[in-house]
Amino acid sequence: MNILTQPWPWYVSGPLIGLMVPVLLILGNKPFGISSSLKHICSACIPGKIEYFNYNWKAESWNLLFAFGIVLGGFVAGYCFSNPNPIQISENTIADLNAMGIKDHSGFVPSEIFNFQSLLSLKGFILMIIGGFFVGFGTRYADGCTSGHSIMGLSNLQWPSLVSTICFFIGGLIMTWFILPWIMRL
Amino acid sequence: MMSKLKYLFLGFIFGVILIKAEVVSWFRIQEMFRFQAFHMYGIIGSAIVVGAISILLIKKFKVKTIYGKEIIIAPKEFTKGNIIGGLIFGLGWAMTGACPGPLYALIGSGLLVVTVVLFFAVLGTWAYGRLKDKLPH
Numbered sequence: 001m002n003i004l005t006q007p008w009p010w011y012v013s014g015p016l017i018g019l020m021v022p023v024l025l026i027l028g029n030k031p032f033g034i035s036s037s038l039k040h041i042c043s044a045c046i047p048g049k050i051e052y053f054n055y056n057w058k059a060e061s062w063n064l065l066f067a068f069g070i071v072l073g074g075f076v077a078g079y080c081f082s083n084p085n086p087i088q089i090s091e092n093t094i095a096d097l098n099a100m101g102i103k104d105h106s107g108f109v110p111s112e113i114f115n116f117q118s119l120l121s122l123k124g125f126i127l128m129i130i131g132g133f134f135v136g137f138g139t140r141y142a143d144g145c146t147s148g149h150s151i152m153g154l155s156n157l158q159w160p161s162l163v164s165t166i167c168f169f170i171g172g173l174i175m176t177w178f179i180l181p182w183i184m185r186l
Numbered sequence: 187m188m189s190k191l192k193y194l195f196l197g198f199i200f201g202v203i204l205i206k207a208e209v210v211s212w213f214r215i216q217e218m219f220r221f222q223a224f225h226m227y228g229i230i231g232s233a234i235v236v237g238a239i240s241i242l243l244i245k246k247f248k249v250k251t252i253y254g255k256e257i258i259i260a261p262k263e264f265t266k267g268n269i270i271g272g273l274i275f276g277l278g279w280a281m282t283g284a285c286p287g288p289l290y291a292l293i294g295s296g297l298l299v300v301t302v303v304l305f306f307a308v309l310g311t312w313a314y315g316r317l318k319d320k321l322p323h
Contacts, residue, residue, distance in 0.1 A: 007206055007207070007208050008203075008206040008207055010207070010224070010225050010226075010228030010229045010232065011228060011232060013203050013206060013207030013209070013229055014207070014228055014229035014230070014231065014232030014233045014236070015232050015233065015235075015236045016203050017200070017203055017207070017229065017233040017236075018232060018233035018234065018235065018236025018237040018240070019236055019237075019240070020196070020200055020237075021236075021237035021240055021241065022237070022240035022241070022243075022244060023196065024196065025240075025241075025244060025249075025251070025257050025259070026244075026249065026251055026252060026257070027192055027193075027196070027251065027252060028189075028192075028193075028251055028252075028253070029251050029255060029256075029257050029258060030193070031259060031260065032237075034285070034286040034287040034290075035285075035286045035311075037286065038286060038307055038308050038310075038311040039311055039315070041308050041311075042308060042311050042312045042315060046312060048316075050312075050315045050316055052314075052315035052316075052318050053312075053315050061190065062190050062193040063193075065190055065191070065193040065194040065197065066193045066194070066196060066197035066200070067197060067286075067290050068194060068197060068290075069193065069194040069195060069196060069197020069198040069199075069200065069201060070197045070198070070200055070201035070204065070287055070290035070291050070294065071201065071290045071291070071293055071294040072194075072197070072198045072201060072294060073197065073198040073199060073200060073201020073202040073203075073204070073205070073291065073294065074201045074202075074204070074205055074210070074290060074291030074292060074293065074294025074295045075201075075294035075295065075296070076198070076201075076202060076294075077201065077202040077205035077206055077291075077295075078205040078210070078291065078292070078294060078295025078296065079294065079295050079296045082295065087208050087211050087213055087214065089211075089213045089214065089216075089217050089222075089223065090217050090222040090223045092220070092222045093213065093216055093217040093220055093222045093223070096216075096220060096222075097213070097216065105213050107297075108208075108210050108211045108212060108213075108292060108295065108297065109211075109212040109283060109292070109297060109300075110212060110213075114212070114297070114299055114300070115299055116298075116299050116302075119299070119302060126281070127281045127282065128282065128299070128302055128303050128306070129302065129303075129306050130278075130281070130306075131277075131278045131281030131282040131303065131306075132278070132282055132289075132302070132303035132304065132305070132306030132307045132309075132310065133278070133306045133307065133309060133310035133313070134274050134275065134277050134278025134281065134310060135275060135278035135279065135282055135284070135285065135286065135289070135303075135307045135310065136278075136306065136307030136308055136309065136310025136311040136312075136313075136314070137271070137274055137275075137278075137310035137311065137313055137314050138271045138272065138273070138274030138275025138276070138277070138278055138310070139271070139275045139285075139286060139307075139311070140271065140310070140311045140314040140315070141267040141270060141271025141274060141275075141314050141321065142267050142268050142269075142270075142271030142272040142274075142275055143262070143263075143265070143267060143268070143271070144262070145275065145285045145286050145287075146230075146279075146285040146287070147285070147286075147287055149262070149272075150230060150234070151230070151233050151234060151237055152237065153262050154234045154237075154238070155234055155237030155238040155240070155241050156237075156238075156241050156259050156261075156262075157238070158261060158262040159264070160262040160263060160264040160265075160268045161262050161268075163264065163268045163269060163272070164268045164269075164271075164272040165272075166272070167268065167269050167271075167272025167273045167275075167276060168272050168275055168276040168279060169219075169276060170272075170273060170276060171272065171273040171274065171275060171276015171277045171278075171279065171280070172215075172218075172219045172276040172277070172279050172280040173219055173276075173280075174273075174276070174277065175219075175276070175277045175279075175280035175281055176216065176219035176220060176280045177219075179277070180280065180281070183281075
C-alpha cells in the first residue's frame with residue numbers, strides 16, 4: 001500500500017514524464033502537449049465565427065482523451081490512494097508563506113484561498129479566476145505550456161521553446177516575489 | 187475509436203505521475219520559484235534529458251510508429267508570443283500553482299473548485315483566439 005500512497009522522488013517521476021515524449025511519438029506521431037486541449041474545447045463548444053477555432057477538432061480528439069485520462073489518473077492517485085501526510089516542502093517555503101498568511105499547507109493547494117467561498121473575495125478572485133485566465137491566454141499566445149515547450153520543445157532542441165521556458169520562469173518569479181505578497185495583503 | 191483509447195490510458199498514467207511527483211502542488215511551485223528546493227528542477231531537468239535522448243534515438247534509428255509511419259516532429263516557430271504569452275502564462279502559473287496538466291489532475295483528485303480555474307483557462311484561450319489578429323506576433 002505504501003508504494004501507492006507515498007510520493008515518488010524526482011528521479012523516478014521526472015524520467016517517467018520524459019518517457020511520455022517517445023511513447024506518444026511511437027504510438028501515433030503525437031507531440032506531447034496539454035494546453036492544446038483548451039483550444040480544442042473552445043473549438044468544440046464555443047467556436048463562434050473565429051477562424052482560429054474553426055478546424056476539425058475531432059481530428060485532434062486524442063488530445064482531449066489524454067486530458068480526460070489525466071483527470072482519471074488524478075482521481076485514482078490523488079483521491080483513492082492519496083498521500084495521508086502533508087507534502088514535505090522546504091521549511092524556508094513554509095516560513096515565507098506563513099509570513100504572507102498562508103498557514104495551511106496540508107493539501108495540494110492553500111485551502112484558505114482555493115475554495116468556493118473565496119471566489120467572491122479579492123484574493124480568491126485574482127488567484128483563481130484571473131490566474132486561470134492567464135494560464136489559458138498565455139499558453140495559447142506562447143503556443144505551448146510546460147509540457148509542449150519546456151519538455152517536448154526543449155527535448156527537440158527548439159530555441160523558441162527555450163525562449164518561452166525562460167519567459168515562463170520570469171513571469172513566475174515576478175509573480176512570486178513582487179506581486180503575490182501584494183495580493184496577499186488585499 | 188478503439189485505437190484512440192490508448193491516449194486515454196496514457197493520460198491516466200500521466201495523471202498518476204503528476205500527483206505522485208507532487209507537481210500538482212501549489213506549494214511545490216512556490217518552492218521552485220523561491221529556489222528553496224531542487225525537487226521541481228530535478229523533475230523538469232530529468233524529463234528533458236530523457237525526452238531529448240529519446241528523440242535523438244528516434245531520429246538516429248529512424249524509428250517508425252507502431253503503424254509503420256514515419257515520425258515527424260513539427261518545428262516550433264518563433265513569434266513575439268513566445269515572449270509575451272510566456273510571461274503571461276508564467277504569472278498565471280505562480281498564481282494558480284498549476285499549468286494545464288495539473289489543472290486536470292487536481293480536478294480528478296477531488297478539488298472541484300479547480301474546475302472554475304479550468305473554466306477561466308478555457309475562457310482565456312478563447313479570448314486569445316478572439317484577439318489573435320490584434321496582438322503582436
